[in-house]
Every structure is written in structure tokens, then in C-alpha cells.
Amino acid sequence: MISIDGLRDFGADADSALKRCMNNEEFYLKQVNKVLTGNSFDKLKEAVVNADLDAAFEAAHALKGVLGNLGLTPLYEPVAEMTECLRSKTDKDYSAYIDVIEDRVKALNNM
Amino acid sequence: MNEFGYSGILKRRVLVVDDEEINRDILGNILGDQYEVDFAENGKKAHEILHDRMTRYSLVLLDLLMPEMDGFELLGLIRTEEATANIPVIVMTSEKPAEVRSIKQGADDFIAKPYDMPEVILARCERIIQLYEDKSIIRSAEKDELTDLYTKEFFHEYIRQIDRNCRDLSMDAIVLNIEHFHMLNEMFGRKMGDNVLRKIAGMLSDMIAEGIGIGCRPDSDYFYYYIEHRESYDEVFATLSKELSGISKIPGVRIRLGVYQNVSKDISIEERFDHAKYACDRIRGDYNRQIFFYNREEHEKDLYHEKLINDIDSAIANKDLIVFYQPKYGIQCDEPELRSAEALIRWRHPKYGMISPGDFIPLFESNGLIQKLDHFVWEVAGRQIRKWKDEFGYTVPVSVNVSRVDIYDSELENRLMKILEDNDLDAKDLMLEITESAYADDARGLTTVVERLQGRGFKIEMDDFGSGYSSLNMLTEIPIDVLKMDMKFIRNMNKDARSHKLVELVIEIADYLGVPVVAEGVEDKNQVDQLRDMGCDLIQGYYFSKPVPPEEFDKFIKAEIEKGKSAK
Numbered sequence: 001m002i003s004i005d006g007l008r009d010f011g012a013d014a015d016s017a018l019k020r021c022m023n024n025e026e027f028y029l030k031q032v033n034k035v036l037t038g039n040s041f042d043k044l045k046e047a048v049v050n051a052d053l054d055a056a057f058e059a060a061h062a063l064k065g066v067l068g069n070l071g072l073t074p075l076y077e078p079v080a081e082m083t084e085c086l087r088s089k090t091d092k093d094y095s096a097y098i099d100v101i102e103d104r105v106k107a108l109n110n111m
Numbered sequence: 112m113n114e115f116g117y118s119g120i121l122k123r124r125v126l127v128v129d130d131e132e133i134n135r136d137i138l139g140n141i142l143g144d145q146y147e148v149d150f151a152e153n154g155k156k157a158h159e160i161l162h163d164r165m166t167r168y169s170l171v172l173l174d175l176l177m178p179e180m181d182g183f184e185l186l187g188l189i190r191t192e193e194a195t196a197n198i199p200v201i202v203m204t205s206e207k208p209a210e211v212r213s214i215k216q217g218a219d220d221f222i223a224k225p226y227d228m229p230e231v232i233l234a235r236c237e238r239i240i241q242l243y244e245d246k247s248i249i250r251s252a253e254k255d256e257l258t259d260l261y262t263k264e265f266f267h268e269y270i271r272q273i274d275r276n277c278r279d280l281s282m283d284a285i286v287l288n289i290e291h292f293h294m295l296n297e298m299f300g301r302k303m304g305d306n307v308l309r310k311i312a313g314m315l316s317d318m319i320a321e322g323i324g325i326g327c328r329p330d331s332d333y334f335y336y337y338i339e340h341r342e343s344y345d346e347v348f349a350t351l352s353k354e355l356s357g358i359s360k361i362p363g364v365r366i367r368l369g370v371y372q373n374v375s376k377d378i379s380i381e382e383r384f385d386h387a388k389y390a391c392d393r394i395r396g397d398y399n400r401q402i403f404f405y406n407r408e409e410h411e412k413d414l415y416h417e418k419l420i421n422d423i424d425s426a427i428a429n430k431d432l433i434v435f436y437q438p439k440y441g442i443q444c445d446e447p448e449l450r451s452a453e454a455l456i457r458w459r460h461p462k463y464g465m466i467s468p469g470d471f472i473p474l475f476e477s478n479g480l481i482q483k484l485d486h487f488v489w490e491v492a493g494r495q496i497r498k499w500k501d502e503f504g505y506t507v508p509v510s511v512n513v514s515r516v517d518i519y520d521s522e523l524e525n526r527l528m529k530i531l532e533d534n535d536l537d538a539k540d541l542m543l544e545i546t547e548s549a550y551a552d553d554a555r556g557l558t559t560v561v562e563r564l565q566g567r568g569f570k571i572e573m574d575d576f577g578s579g580y581s582s583l584n585m586l587t588e589i590p591i592d593v594l595k596m597d598m599k600f601i602r603n604m605n606k607d608a609r610s611h612k613l614v615e616l617v618i619e620i621a622d623y624l625g626v627p628v629v630a631e632g633v634e635d636k637n638q639v640d641q642l643r644d645m646g647c648d649l650i651q652g653y654y655f656s657k658p659v660p661p662e663e664f665d666k667f668i669k670a671e672i673e674k675g676k677s678a679k
Contacts, residue, residue: 022141
């Protein structure tokens with residue numbers, strides 16, 4: 001079960017995110033669960049595996065917005081970095097990002 | 112916003128456009144207390160929602176990167192299309208190049224991603240909305256400048272909000288009109304007229320301030336209010352009337368109020384106010400009534416009557432009006448004998464099917480249109496008598512109705528004579544039925560007309576004898592030829608001894624006057640036998656036949672002819 005304290009330990013900026021959620025903890029946790037159980041991460045991974053940089057950019061950009069709003073900093077940072085590289089179509093190994101992201105998602109899910 | 116009553120009920124409406132559900136939820140959560148929030152997951156959906164004419168948005172919050180139609184494209188459309196050009200747009204981005212491009216396309220402000228703190232977002236939204244509403248063009252779109260009441264568009268939007276937020280509340284729709292308002296303007300000048308409108312609006316708004324309610328001025332001297340249900344409007348009316356009469360003593364200038372109480376929320380807002388307006392307009396010029404409550408059945412009846420009135424000409428032209436004939440039989444002989452018939456009109460309406468004469472005859476009697484029907488029946492009956500003569504060599508005298516309006520028509524005699532002429536008929540072939548109520552109006556006038564018609568050879572039947580108040584008196588003054596007993600006598604004749612005696616009495620009176628009696632509404636053999644014993648001469652009723660179309664009537668004539676042959 002993900003808790004506010006657990007998120008803090010994870011490194012999330014839960015305080016800002018909670019303010020954004022009008023200090024409604026239940027609402028906040030619901031949104032966090034939504035992003036973890038949704039298919040946004042899968043979409044990003046699939047685009048990277050297929051080396052479809054446009055699709056990868058779109059997926060990363062969308063995720064970045066959501067993760068930022070939810071204050072999930074440890075996930076937000078790699079996704080934000082990816083987004084900028086993808087925006088300028090930088091040629092690099094994006095699967096390294098995916099590995100990092102997947103590890104952190106797993107950590108959250110194992111809470 | 113200056114809403115009436117319970118504050119916080121009426122909210123401005125904001126559209127959030129973002130493809131990410133989580134973002135939409137977070138924004139909705141922030142904005143929901145302050146605004147009515149709608150959502151769209153892409154530009155295309157948002158465009159559709161914005162063009163739904165029933166809704167008026169005060170702000171659009173727009174994400175840029177979205178599938179289907181992105182934020183830039185939607186922003187371009189919002190700014191170029193007239194219906195949306197005045198809606199402020201806040202773009203949600205924190206990327207500088209996107210900001211520049213959005214500004215160039217007409218965005219008004221930005222919200223960063225990740226979102227700023229809720230207070231910042233709310234303040235930005237409020238500021239932008241305020242800014243736009245201070246531009247007179249938007250203000251005048253929401254409020255009527257003169258009275259500060261809402262314009263129709265906003266009025267409807269806020270009613271929807273009231274309905275949604277106060278689902279279980281009973282509401283009334285009221286329409287107020289200042290009758291002959293133009294006279295105020297004409298006599299005291301426009302400024303004075305405007306003052307009155309302002310005053311009335313202000314007073315009404317004050318009065319409803321205790322509860323939930325909202326007002327609108329859709330048209331110069333009409334006011335619409337949607338307010339919490341109340342049982343009585345007497346006090347509201349008295350206060351307003353007093354105020355108005357304090358300003359103007361012009362006779363005819365007055366307030367009238369149409370009220371549709373406990374509105375059905377299943378019908379559209381327009382319809383609710385159509386009902387209230389109908390109630391308001393129904394008492395136009397009726398100085399005995401100042402407040403009128405909408406009543407569905409009455410309204411439907413009015414609409415139905417209006418339709419019938421409109422349809423009468425086409426009914427005649429399209430032969431939807433049909434003349435039926437009901438035979439009258441002589442019973443003072445061994446076997447009943449066909450003597451004559453009564454022409455009765457039927458209406459086969461293309462929409463309503465067979466309409467009972469009881470539905471349209473009283474209606475047409477009340478507005479004079481009955482004359483049209485009468486003339487039609489006379490002409491058709493005239494041709495039919497001729498047709499029977501030609502086909503069977505047999506004369507069936509037919510009685511037709513002569514209504515009150517016909518009696519005072521100076522052309523009556525000429526018209527009837529022309530029918531006789533056209534069809535080569537004898538005056539006694541076309542019998543004329545008048546009702547005794549005509550006598551109550553103008554006894555002398557009626558007597559004169561009757562005598563003149565008799566002078567031409569027409570036979571006059573007194574219809575519905577005994578149903579009015581003037582019967583006996585009239586009999587001594589008007590030289591009628593036949594007396595038709597009101598149907599009610601026959602219907603009741605076997606109920607008790609008194610009713611039975613009444614029938615006897617009527618027959619005796621007729622006997623004394625030396626005129627034959629027709630009993631209408633006779634249904635069974637028992638009645639026929641009794642009436643024969645009492646000395647009644649003629650019988651009309653279902654016992655012999657209901658009213659039938661002329662082709663069917665032929666069989667009665669044929670039977671009569673057969674009888675004649677076998678007797679010989």
C-alpha cells in the first residue's frame with residue numbers, strides 16, 4: 001500500500017503535490033495509483049523499443065506533466081530529461097532511462 | 112457576480128482541455144468549488160462542447176500537446192470563430208517557445224506545469240475572467256444594462272445550475288408583463304419608461320432575495336423569473352401594482368403575472384417559460400384577472416381549439432366535414448314510417464380522427480364560426496334531398512340547424528331560398544331547427560324571423576325543447592311547427608314517476624298547441640311503445656338508426672318504397 005510517508009521516503013515532493021490536491025490525501029493517493037496502474041509507462045517503453053522517437057517524445061512529455069503534478073520526483077527527473085533529449089531528437093540509448101524508470105516504478109509498487 | 116439569494120449557487124463555467132485524466136482531475140479538484148467545470152480530452156471534443164449553444168463558458172484552460180486536435184489548433188479556432196472569440200484562454204505550459212506561440216495566437220495567460228499552487232491558479236483564472244467581463248461587450252452579454260438582470264443566454268445557463276445543484280427544490284417559472292407599457296414611454300418619455308422597468312426589476316429581485324431565484328429581461332416589458340416555489344403571488348402582485356400605480360395613473364397600464372408553478376424539470380427551460388408566458392398572455396386585456404396560473408389541461412384544450420378553428424376552411428375544402436342523416440319515424444301507425452331526417456355534421460380530422468360534434472359545435476357557436484358550418488350543411492343537405500328525389504322519386508324532408516348567429520343575418524332568407532332554387536326544392540323539404548336558447552336573447556327578433564320564414568313556406572322546429580328556462584313562455588309567442596323534446600326527458604323517462612309524467616306533459620302541451628312532437632334519443636322498444644301510448648308522433652334515435660352517411664341512408668328509403676309496393 002502506498003502511503004504519504006512511503007512517498008516521502010521514496011523521495012517524492014508529497015507536500016507540494018498535496019497542496020496541488022487541495023490537501024486531500026485520499027485524492028492524491030488515488031491519482032498516484034492511477035498513473036502507476038495506467039499504461040503511460042508501457043507506451044513510453046514500447047516507443048523506445050520500436051525506436052519511434054516521435055511517439056516516445058509524446059509519451060514522455062505527457063508523463064512528465066503528470067509526474068510533475070504528482071510530485072513523483074524520482075520518476076519525474078529521468079522522464080523530464082528524456083523529454084528534452086527526445087524534443088531535440090538526440091541520438092542516444094533511451095533504454096537506459098527505461099531501466100531506471102522501471103526500477104523506480106517497481107519500488108513504488110512494492111510498497 | 113450579483114446573483115440573488117443563496118450565494119455560491121450560480122457559478123461561472125470553465126472548460127478544462129487536457130488529454131491526461133490525472134491532470135484534468137487535479138484541475139477539476141482545484142476549480143470545482145469556484146466554478147462549474149467541464150472537461151474535454153482533446154481539441155476536437157472541446158470545440159464541440161464550446162459550440163453547444165446551450166452553454167456559455169467564462170474560461171478555457173488549455174493543454175497544448177494532445178491527440179486529434181492539439182491546443183494550438185483549438186486556440187486558433189476559438190479566436191477566429193465569432194461565438195468563442197470573447198472567451199479567455201489560459202494555456203497550460205511551462206515551455207518558453209510554446210508560450211510565445213500561444214501568445215501570438217491569442218492566449219491570455221499561462222499556468223505552468225507542474226501546476227502552480229491552487230491559490231495561484233484560482234487567482235489567475237479569476238483575474239482573467241474579471242478582465243474579460245469588464246470589457247463592456249461581455250458584460251452586456253451577461254447582464255441587461257438597464258435592469259441588471261441576466262440576459263437570456265446566461266439566465267438559461269444559471270437555471271441549469273440551479274436545477275443541478277438544487278435537484279429537489281420545487282421551482283416556479285414566472286413571466287411578468289407591463290401591459291400597455293408603450294403608453295408610459297409615449298406620455299412621459301423613454302427615460303421615465305426605463306425608470307419603471309428598473310424599479311420593477313429591482314423590487315422583484317428584492318422580493319425573491321429570501322430564496323433561490325434568478326431574473327431575466329428577454330424583451331422590453333417582459334420579465335422572466337425562476338424562483339423557489341411559493342403558494343401565493345398575491346403579495347408580490349399587490350406590492351408591484353401599488354408601485355406602478357404610484358408612478359402612472361394611465362388606465363390600462365397594469366401588471367399581469369403568468370405563473371407556472373412547480374415546473375417539470377423534464378421539459379426544456381424554454382418550454383417552462385413558454386407555459387408561464389402563455390398564462391401571462393392569456394389574461395391580456397382581462398382586467399378581472401391579474402395573475403394567471405398555468406394549467407396543462409387548459410393549455411392543451413386551448414391549443415386543440417385553436418387548431419380546430421384554423422382547420423375549418425380546409426376541412427370544408429377537403430371534405431373532412433361530412434353530413435350524416437338520422438331518420439325520424441312516425442309511430443302513430445301500424446308500422447313505423449320514415450317521415451324525415453335530421454342532418455348532423457361529423458368531422459373526420461386528418462390528425463385527430465373522428466371528432467365529436469360536442470367538441471367543436473359549442474366552440475364554433477361561441478365564436479360565430481358555426482355560421483360557416485351551418486351554411487355548409489344547408490347546401491349539402493339541399494343537394495342530398497334533390498339526389499334522393501331523383502334517384503328514388505322519394506322525398507325525405509331534412510331538418511338543418513339554424514344557429515343564433517344565422518337568425519340575425521339579414522341574408523338568411525335569401526340564402527335559404529337560393530338553396531331551394533338551386534335544387535328545385537319545396538320549402539317544406541328543408542326544415543329549420545332553432546333552439547329555444549335563441550328565444551332568450553331576443554324574443555321579438557326571433558318571432559319576426561320565424562314568421563317571415565314560415566311565410567316562405569318553411570317549417571320551423573323547436574330543438575331541445577325543455578332544456579332552457581323560457582320554454583313555456585316562448586311557446587305562446589312563437590308559432591312553431593314542430594316541437595323536439597330535449598333528449599334528457601327521454602333518457603330519464605323510466606327513472607321515476609315524475610320524469611315519466613314530465614314526458615307526458617310535454618306531449619300534452621304539444622297536442623294542445625296542435626304541433627307534432629319529436630322524441631329524440633329513443634333507444635329501445637319499451638320507450639317507443641310508451642311514447643306511442645302517450646301520443647308522441649315522431650321518433651328519432653338509435654332504436655331506428657344512428658346518424659349515417661347518405662349512402663347508408665338509402666336503405667331506409669328503399670325499405671319504405673318496398674313497403675309501399677307490398678301494401679298496394
